Amino acid sequence: MRPHGATGLRRFTTPRPPREERCELCGVPLAAEERHPHLVDTDKRALVCSCGPCAQLMDRSAASPGRFRAVPGRFLSDPGHRIDDRTWESLRIPVSVAFVFHNSALDLPVALYPSPAGATESEPGQEAWRSVLEATRLASLLEPDVEALLLRRHEGRTECFLVPVDLCYELVGRMRLHWQGFDGGAEARAELDGLFAHVRSLAREPRGSRP
Structure with missing residues (x-):
């Protein structure tokens, strides 16, 4: 058993001063009061914070094959x-x-x-x-x-x-x-x-x- 890499999971794993969250793909600010989309970078095995348009554009399950997959919301x-x-x-x-x-x-x-x-x-x-x-x-x-x-x-x-x-x-x-x-x-x-x-x-x- 080994510690799992936490790249891309910084906001979940390390307490930091409040800061403006941005899309990690295009840099646009993300609304603090809303839950924003996440993508899984399958190459790096990491979560990526994303805005809605980037999530739709980069999601390989909805478009062409690629390294990103959008995290769905079903329970x-x-x-x-x-x-x-x-x-x-x-x-x-x-x-x-x-x-x-x-x-x-x-x-x-x-x-x-x-x-x-x-x-x-x-x-x-x-x-x-x-x-x-x-x-x-x-x-x-x-x-x-x-x-x-x-x-x-x-x-x-x-x-x-x-x-x-x-x-x-x-x-x-x-x-x-x-x-x-x-x-x-x-x-x-x-x-x-x-x-x-x-x-x-x-x-x-x-x-x-x-x-």
């Missing part, structure tokens, strides 16, 4: 998932929360979890990922690079959501900012509780019948 839940303790242990995640996404450059699923140093990365084995695919229909719905499976073991059960990948890095930044002691401390747990409450309020079950 999905799977209350009937079958991710149990054995499945969790196969992912080799030593903490209670993690997110998994498919890295198109590596053509592999990648699991990450928050730590005092930022996001720590692990590559699940094929058997472990197969067990996740069998346990929740959300895993097969993930858009590579830009969506993640967000998991949390809490109060004897596991929560499972499909979320935009930028939200996962926001979670990492919040946890790093508030982390205290060995297990994160009360403030970090409060941040985690608040974020998952937000996700629950937005998440909906996918349309269509269960597999």
